[in-house]
């Protein structure tokens with residue numbers, strides 16, 4: 419594609435009605451904001467600002483998240499962060515997003531989940547009132563938490579019934595935490611029984627066995643990543659048959675070394691096998707990704723036509739935990755893209 423056509427394609431992809439379903443609040447810190455907050459706190463950054471987001475791997479990356487989240491210690495900073503996330507969504511023409519948020523990373527807020535949800539909600543609410551996209555929150559467990567801590571979180575969420583919270587999630591490094599499906603089964607069962615949706619990180623830092631556990635033990639409505647399901651044909655068949663959607667983040671997988679190149683990324687093989695796949699940015703600010711960029715990358719690499727692009731966008735909307743009204747509105751406008 420010549421540069422001129424590519425620019426025109428980017429504009430069309432921005433206009434494509436779509437949702438994003440795999441995006442972390444922790445991954446939406448801008449480098450300038452971190453620098454400013456660190457300065458106010460008299461804290462030294464681990465690397466110069468221009469190299470701040472150059473990670474040596476998943477462990478380095480997750481360690482950095484703790485530092486960044488530790489700086490978001492006040493209501494005003496949480497507001498700034500969630501409002502900024504909504505602006506980022508609008509910049510890619512995203513109509514709705516399910517945003518994952520993991521309370522364990524935010525040290526200043528430990529033991530104050532209610533206050534923290536209010537602070538995040540205030541930013542999203544103000545954004546919606548300013549005409550920016552609407553957002554649902556998926557509150558996430560960390561892989562290394564205990565079964566009791568997981569159940570306690572679910573109990574807190576179900577007693578609060580905060581309207582912003584749409585789902586229970588679990589994330590974190592499965593390569594270091596090992597197999598955790600059995601440990602979280604009861605928490606996910608209770609979440610489902612209380613009407614929360616369920617989304618599970620698997621098949622990124624774990625192989626297909628993590629995805630099996632997500633489906634069979636955690637009752638996942640959706641899998642975050644799930645790409646390594648490709649290593650198990652029976653699992654690919656199951657995902658296709660039950661239409662369990664995968665929230666795939668190609669750039670994240672490349673930056674964090676899950677695949678050496680986009681050509682070797684399995685999204686196209688999964689899509690052709692009938693697995694519902696959507697495109698997402700995971701931790702866009704930290705990884706230098708944008709949703710429009712993910713669509714553009716797949717169109718260029720796999721030769722996706724407008725029909726395929728539209729089908730992937732449709733999956734993103736259908737796989738989201740948006741309410742029926744938001745979904746219907748997005749699907750209608752997608753039809754006339």
Ligand SMILES: [Zn+2]
Nearest residue numbers: 442619642700
């Ligand atoms: Zn993720």
